[in-house]
Amino acid sequence: MPQVVFTPNLQRHLACPPRAVAGRTVAAALQEVFADNPVLRGYVLDDQGQLRQHVAIFVDGRQINDRARLTDPVREASEVFVVQALSGG
Template identity: 45%
Template sequence: MALVEFTPQLRRFVDAPSCQCKAATLGEALDAAFAEQPRLRGYILDEQGHLRVNVVVFIDGKRARDLRGLSDPLRVDSRIHVLQALSGG
């Protein structure tokens, strides 16, 4: 099963547990995570369902390419890391 993991910084705002799921695409994996924790959706996706500009997703160590359709394919054992960009200096 694919594993979706969220950055610890999200835990300041919402419960963001890891999620194991059967999913063929990034969008399906995120939907499974949102089903378990609906409040996560607003931190990860914008109003059109696209990744927010301050969110970066890596699938098996490579940056996701389809930031709008979330159609990047997954392997059965993919690891997805969802990160929020940090700012400051």
């Protein structure tokens, strides 16, 4: 099963341990995670369900292309890594 992993920065604010999911797209994988943790959705997606500007998602080390509908495919052994950008110095 694909594994969804959140950056340690997000894990400091919310309970979001790595999770195996059955989704075949980034959207489907995230929906499974959000079903158990709806507060997390607001950190990752905006009001239109699109990826927030300060968030990036990588599938198997490659940044996703579809930030609006999250249709990038996820394979059985994929790792979906959700990163929240940090700023400051």
